[in-house]
Amino acid sequence: MQARAHFYTSPRLRGEVGAKRRVRGTLHESNARREAPHPDLLPAKGGEKEKRQRHFPARGQGWKLIAISLLLWMAFAAVGAGAVQPDEIMPDPVKEARARGLSRELRCMVCQNQSIDDSEAPLARDLRLLVRERIAAGDSDAKVLDFLVARYGEFVLLKPRFEPRTLLLWLLPPLVLIGGGIALWINRRRAGSVAEDPALRDLTTDEHARLKKLLASD
Amino acid sequence: MIAEAGHYALVLALALALIQSTLPVLGARWRDPALMSVARSTALAQLLFVALSFAALVTLHVTSDFSVVNVYENSHSLKPLIYKITGVWGNHEGSMLLWVSILALFGGLVAAFGQNLPMALRALVLAVQAWIASAFYLFILITSNPFLRIAEPPIEGRDLNPVLQDIGLAVHPPMLYLGYVGFSISFSFAVAALIEGRIDAAWARWVRPWTLMAWIFLTLGIAMGSYWAYYELGWGGWWFWDPVENASLMPWLAGTALLHSAVVMEKRNALKVWTILLAILTFSLSLLGTFLVRSGVLTSVHAFATDPTRGVFILLILCIFIGGSLSLFAWRASALKQGGLFAPISREGALVLNNLLLTTACATVFVGTLYPLGLEVLTGEKISVGAPFFNLTFGPLFLPLMIAMPFGPLLAWKRGDLLGVAQRLTAAGVAALLAVALVWAWARGGATLAPLAIGLAVFVIAGALNDIVERSGVLRLPLASAISRARGLPRSTWGTMFAHAGIGIALIGIVCETTWNSEYIGSMQPGDVAKVAGYELKLDGVTQRKGPNFSEMVAHFDVGLDGRPLSAMTPSKRNYPARGSSTTEAALLSRGASQLYISLGDTAANGAVAVRIYHKPMVLLIWFGPVLMAFGGLLSLSDRRLRVGAPKPARTVRGLQAAE
Numbered sequence: 001m002q003a004r005a006h007f008y009t010s011p012r013l014r015g016e017v018g019a020k021r022r023v024r025g026t027l028h029e030s031n032a033r034r035e036a037p038h039p040d041l042l043p044a045k046g047g048e049k050e051k052r053q054r055h056f057p058a059r060g061q062g063w064k065l066i067a068i069s070l071l072l073w074m075a076f077a078a079v080g081a082g083a084v085q086p087d088e089i090m091p092d093p094v095k096e097a098r099a100r101g102l103s104r105e106l107r108c109m110v111c112q113n114q115s116i117d118d119s120e121a122p123l124a125r126d127l128r129l130l131v132r133e134r135i136a137a138g139d140s141d142a143k144v145l146d147f148l149v150a151r152y153g154e155f156v157l158l159k160p161r162f163e164p165r166t167l168l169l170w171l172l173p174p175l176v177l178i179g180g181g182i183a184l185w186i187n188r189r190r191a192g193s194v195a196e197d198p199a200l201r202d203l204t205t206d207e208h209a210r211l212k213k214l215l216a217s218d
Numbered sequence: 219m220i221a222e223a224g225h226y227a228l229v230l231a232l233a234l235a236l237i238q239s240t241l242p243v244l245g246a247r248w249r250d251p252a253l254m255s256v257a258r259s260t261a262l263a264q265l266l267f268v269a270l271s272f273a274a275l276v277t278l279h280v281t282s283d284f285s286v287v288n289v290y291e292n293s294h295s296l297k298p299l300i301y302k303i304t305g306v307w308g309n310h311e312g313s314m315l316l317w318v319s320i321l322a323l324f325g326g327l328v329a330a331f332g333q334n335l336p337m338a339l340r341a342l343v344l345a346v347q348a349w350i351a352s353a354f355y356l357f358i359l360i361t362s363n364p365f366l367r368i369a370e371p372p373i374e375g376r377d378l379n380p381v382l383q384d385i386g387l388a389v390h391p392p393m394l395y396l397g398y399v400g401f402s403i404s405f406s407f408a409v410a411a412l413i414e415g416r417i418d419a420a421w422a423r424w425v426r427p428w429t430l431m432a433w434i435f436l437t438l439g440i441a442m443g444s445y446w447a448y449y450e451l452g453w454g455g456w457w458f459w460d461p462v463e464n465a466s467l468m469p470w471l472a473g474t475a476l477l478h479s480a481v482v483m484e485k486r487n488a489l490k491v492w493t494i495l496l497a498i499l500t501f502s503l504s505l506l507g508t509f510l511v512r513s514g515v516l517t518s519v520h521a522f523a524t525d526p527t528r529g530v531f532i533l534l535i536l537c538i539f540i541g542g543s544l545s546l547f548a549w550r551a552s553a554l555k556q557g558g559l560f561a562p563i564s565r566e567g568a569l570v571l572n573n574l575l576l577t578t579a580c581a582t583v584f585v586g587t588l589y590p591l592g593l594e595v596l597t598g599e600k601i602s603v604g605a606p607f608f609n610l611t612f613g614p615l616f617l618p619l620m621i622a623m624p625f626g627p628l629l630a631w632k633r634g635d636l637l638g639v640a641q642r643l644t645a646a647g648v649a650a651l652l653a654v655a656l657v658w659a660w661a662r663g664g665a666t667l668a669p670l671a672i673g674l675a676v677f678v679i680a681g682a683l684n685d686i687v688e689r690s691g692v693l694r695l696p697l698a699s700a701i702s703r704a705r706g707l708p709r710s711t712w713g714t715m716f717a718h719a720g721i722g723i724a725l726i727g728i729v730c731e732t733t734w735n736s737e738y739i740g741s742m743q744p745g746d747v748a749k750v751a752g753y754e755l756k757l758d759g760v761t762q763r764k765g766p767n768f769s770e771m772v773a774h775f776d777v778g779l780d781g782r783p784l785s786a787m788t789p790s791k792r793n794y795p796a797r798g799s800s801t802t803e804a805a806l807l808s809r810g811a812s813q814l815y816i817s818l819g820d821t822a823a824n825g826a827v828a829v830r831i832y833h834k835p836m837v838l839l840i841w842f843g844p845v846l847m848a849f850g851g852l853l854s855l856s857d858r859r860l861r862v863g864a865p866k867p868a869r870t871v872r873g874l875q876a877a878e
Contacts, residue, residue: 084739085739085819085828086739086740086741086828089739104605104606105606107602107604112460112516113458113459113460113461113602113604114458115604115605118455118458153600154599154600154601154602155600155601155602156602157601157602158602158603158604158605158606158607159603159604159606159607159610160601160602160603165593165597165599165601166589166601168585168589169585169586169589169603169607170611172581172582172585173578173581173582173585173611173615176577176578176581176582177574177575177578177615180574180577180578181574184570184574188562
């Protein structure tokens, strides 16, 4: 929560987002306070949201409150459905495809677990435009990501880089697999060789003959 | 009055649960049948009182009694009746009440249908159930009471979050909870076995139907949630690797492993310790899911820290139950005798491989979901782990799993013949290669991985059919006798076939949807035509409409294919004034298993509507697969061998044994 508030108190974003809001407000009222149709609002997940609403006073208690709640909404709500707006799309389909691919790897930082490709939050739009700007300027994919990380921190990457602090994250799955395999092997050796179990040995030729005879006489 | 009665019923249920937690354990210790049979009556009485409490809350919601906080915050007098009812579990307090109701339901079922269980085992199982129940009753009564009143009742409620006013969401949480909570039975059985220090093949036979039942519900619940997200959230995604989704996926993975290891235990009396551990882990993951979702810790670590009562309470429950059961396991597991040796290449070996891969997949989801939380708590650094991480790590684990899947059921117990099985799978392999070639030829220049993945899916499906085809002899015997042989096959064989084929079918859907999905994003004026995947979609016009508690803007599309008119589609955007929020209602048009999908964006000043149109090939298979899997589970459940309360003949003998 703090981190999100932090983003919106940064002058650059506050200015940008505020401006966008005003434009949007005059164009379409319905957007002003749209809630996030996002999986985190499943009823089983309502806890946090419910709490949030209890903390903030009901609407209609003076414009100040409205303004504050609007601001909070912007901070919390991953607004809307679908994301890329028609006016954002790049003319070059190859570059646009690259932009879409990159967008899926970047987190909308004011949303819960949404990529900027999925989120309609104003910040996600800014980031999408920024990605396209960098691509248009001729940056490689890696350079675009570096640029965004330099600006917003590692938090923006949905797939963390492989570095010391994410070592465990990346290595745990293979370690579990290998460790499990080794544990099974040791367990088997301790349990004893299969060959010692008479039930698991193949029949001797003698027994084969007897079996054949028994089956034939049946 | 109703609210107070509901509250009181819940308190009584807690009292009953406390009795059920203690007396039967003593009874089992002292071999006192009277004390042990207390469990049965208290479990049934508990079910009655929790049901009363739940009914009370439903009544309050249906009658729109806004003097109750929970109703005021989540209901509205104009809301359609169905959503008044489903709104009961569309919020924290109500959904916790649903949680304990289902827990009590399962306890009641064990009490009612578990008469053939050894008496001591049944008493212990019900006692462990009551431990869980007591903890959650306390949680509800202390931190999340749904029956609290408001001193000055408001005249109108604040309405349920509109995205939850949907039929998919009406059914999704109960399904999911039936799965989550259903695993508590396997957990209780495992803990009871550890306390008794005795476990045998019969134990697995008793546990399996319950696990299977929970697994069926969880499978359907997850699939339904995914379909809901697909059509309601408006951008056509169906799985987001959201922590909340992961919270339900982890118990599913562990539960699937448990189902398979329980087979080994039942048939071969092997893998006992592991099966017990899996049963504990599966329910622990269900509890973890409840914690993640209910504590708010996912939204933000700071949010958790600022209002920690609920979170800390659940964390406490989590630590007590997971820690307690794992300690018990560490202490007692060595007392359980291992049995049943087997060669690595055998049915048991295949099932062990299945368990290894599923557990690793589960661990991957676990670390990916919790790592950011842990890192932030420990170092304050924030990182994100999202879909790209999971796709990269989780996907490769399913590859060997699916390759091995057709082999497993064909291998013999104890020692199998891999070469022989490979020969029997020749036809499936040929079908797979053919599929790869066909898809590759059809989609030349496209993704190279997609044809291979489809080939794998075909291999899984054909491999699943293989067993049935061979055993019914449909290719070599006259049809009539083949049919009668097919009917004679055990239902569980059919169940395996459907469940395994379901995985393959879902994979086809996933691959097609992600690879050949086409989309159109643009602003459309009335009269404009959009072309997507050969379909022409003409925007006829936009109208306004009023619903019971919302107003909506509806766009009318005429869909045509090759100049011929096909159908009309009407996506809409709804505005719910009570909450000042809106939802996108996507329009779907199914063509076979593929779908056209339209969702609306904003309207510009000149009347142009931002429109997103997708063509999603084979997308319905993604959910048809899980439905098939659940159907397979149902078939297995109806197998005579597994029917709840199956081992009847031994009943009297076991009863005597337990009471000695």
